[in-house]
Amino acid sequence: MIHEDDGITQIPDNLSFSEAVAAMEGAHYAYNFIKRIQDLKGKSVLVNGATGAIGSAALQFLVYHGAIVTAVCRKKHDELIRSYGANEVIHYDKEDFTKTNQIYDVIFDAAGKSTFGQCKGILRQNGFYISSELGPKLQNPLLSLLTLFGTGQKVKFPIPTDVKKSKRYIMNRLADDSFKPMIDREYPFEDIRKAYKYVLGGQKVGNVVLKFED
Secondary structure: OOOOOOOOOOOOOOOOOOHHHHHHHHHHHHHHHOOOOOOOOOOEEEEEEEOOOHHHHHHHHHOOOEEEEEEEOOHHHHHHHHHOOOOOOEEOOOOHHOOOOOOOOEEEEEOOOOOOOHHHHEEEEEEEEEEEEOOOHHHHHHHHHOOOOOOOOOOEEOOOHHHHHHHHHHHHHHHHOOOOEEEEEEEEEEHHHHHHHHHHOOOOOEEEEOOOOO
């Protein structure tokens, strides 16, 4: 049972059921990660995994708040990811983003493929590294504690617990058209194995949706 004041909301009239379900989980994590960064306007932010469910939402939220976003994705998705607002694009199948000559205020690894150590060289002295994953040997939550009180570069590992606040934020972004959930494919529920296999392949773009038919 879910209380009416908990993690539920009414689907806007202009949103399909598929868009509604794709708008929630990845965006919930994305919002809870980026809300810890103050004064995003004008900040240079690199988003690794920009075509994932979390990364594609984070990209749009960062653009909404005025950040200058460099997105990391496959070369074939360059045009798509630019259409979602990326200022610059790095193709991970052509180059290693950690070797770029650019310096960023924030690095958000929405794919969890990098480490703080690998990214320190492209992070501003007082910049932040955020990852959606725990990291090797649970290093990200540990580093967030170790760097909390010092000066210089910091690791942030927010715990995304405030569902009600993120729900309101997501609904506002859907209402003002600054967020459009990215959907790769839709499968009927009886093809759940095919959907699961496709997602495990690691090449999905945005969200994969399961549909229940009457």
